[in-house]
Amino acid sequence: MIITNLPIWIVDVAGSAAMIVLSLMCLRLALRLKRLDQSNVIWTYLAWVCYALCLFAFSRGAGHILKQVLVMAGRVNIWESIRPVSGSINTLSFMVVSSVTLFFHRTWIIYRDIQNDKLALQSLSDELLFLNRHLEHLVAERSKEVAVSERKYRRIFEVSKDMIAVTGRDGIMLELNPEGYEMLGLKRTERLNGKRFKDFFSEETDWERIEKMLENKGFITNIEIELKRSDGARMGSLVSGSYDRGLPVQEETIHFIVKDIEQRRMMEKQMAQADKLASIGQLSAGIAHEINNPLGVILGYSQLLLRNEKTETDRYNDLKTIEKHVKNCKSIVEDLLNFARSSKPEIKTTRINEAADDVLNFILHHSKLDGIDIIRNYDEEAPPMLLDEKKIRQVLINLLMNAGHAVGKKGRISLSTEYIKQDNKIAIKVADTGYGIEEKNLTRIFDPFFTTKPTGEGTGLGLSVSYGIVKSHGGEIIVESKPGTGTLFTVLLPVVSP
């Protein structure tokens, strides 16, 4: 078919010219973009794309226009010689455009990374600027918070009623709270340097045990030990502690919390003692009742027989011996009943100072207390009170007789009374400077028939009876003793006003 090539010619020439113009316009825009932000790698990339497209548009557009002009002018031979060069440049320009285009992905990733880094840097810069501007304020605020926190924990450390001790790994004490100083009997002014915590342990094996447990577990909880105060006194304690591994630059420390359980242990001992005595009392009362009746019969019949017997006969003497021993037995039974508090007290108004003084005078008359200093110290404020005076006197006789026996030939016995207003109690104290009571005997002294005196010198019922009498009055009897120093008996009686 034969067809006009005018549309092809127009589109070819106009299109080529348009391509050249448009590629230049694109390059101009791309360069303007690049000038906006020289460091923007994407704009640089677009500029390179536009350069490549310019090369493409020029090589192709110029070639096409030249071809059309030469063909129209009948110079086909000239075009034929130029054609391979034009085509080659055209091919090369395609490759250049393609090559530049293929860098887009990598360029974009670089651009994105730069942008992210830029943002991160900007954020850091903002943060630094903020810190720089507000540093003083922030430091002041933080210091205040630290000070408040430090004060709070310092107060806990200082006002704690348990010992808080900080030691090094080797057990050398670094810090000790005021209660710790108190518990260990140290002066607050005393410095801790060099003191080891284990030196305050009664048993060295306790420390070794604790050290091993800390090594294995890193902490210990409620380990019962006995601490030794600086004055030598022993104190039952519960120890808890843990390792503080601290910061890498800090030394490892051990934090201990020590609870004083001596009071609790004493209470437990006293309760056990009271339980034991109550049981013995019940047993004694039962036996005494059972023995008392046959003793009454024996005594009655022996006295009936004595009435018809002439004196100075052997039979009379035998019956008298029976009567005497039965009476002794009855006295013991009566003491047992007193201990068991089964006999009813005869209450009457008593002035305790007068009663105590009478008892002391009676003892001074009937016992050999020469060479012993007697000290009386009565509280004049002691009010009259309802008591079984006879029995309280018996208590005081027992205590004073024991004191006299403990002191021996030389020493001091003091008898004092004290009115304790806040508890509304009277304390009667009998103290001596005798040989004291050994610790192992302290829990047994109130047991019936317990005595350290040689056989025949004591029945071992004096303190038991006294205990029973004081308990029947709702009171307490407390003993404090140190072997070689002396003993103090304190009778605490509630004041019942007449």
Add this chain to the structure above:
Amino acid sequence: MVQLSAMKYILNKIIRFLPVFLAVLFFSEQAMATQMHGGIEGVVVHQMAHIVFAGAMALLIYWLRQHGLVVNPGWRQIQYAAVFFLLWNINAFIVHFLEEQVDILDMAQIEPWQLRLQAQPAFEWVAWLYYVVKLDHLLCVPAMICLYSGLKRLLESPASESRPGKMEGS
């Protein structure tokens, strides 16, 4: 600055060696020691360049979409430019292919403004196809217009246009 210096250096080199290059290109005699590259080789290389160009444009479209840039109007226009260039390459490939099919289609300029397109029987449509695809500037000029429009949009709001969209997720 470094880029500009590099460009100047390359341009200087090209200008210096251009006369030698042109002399070798137009006045060279047959050199027996080297392989000849006449005939169809030039067309094959040119066709390959069109394929590479089309592939580059397809990749560009894919990357623009992958990075979520097409949500921005400027980059969307550049994507359209890439689509037109891709179509233009296919079109140009067909033109060159048909020009080589002398057994099917015979073409000659018989008058300054007249063409004779002689197709084999049953291949008349090839003559019409050739006539249409010869109007290839109808694809590459819109591609340049889209590129221009895209660059203009980028220039109007460069900060927001260079921000990645949702598709990239960053």
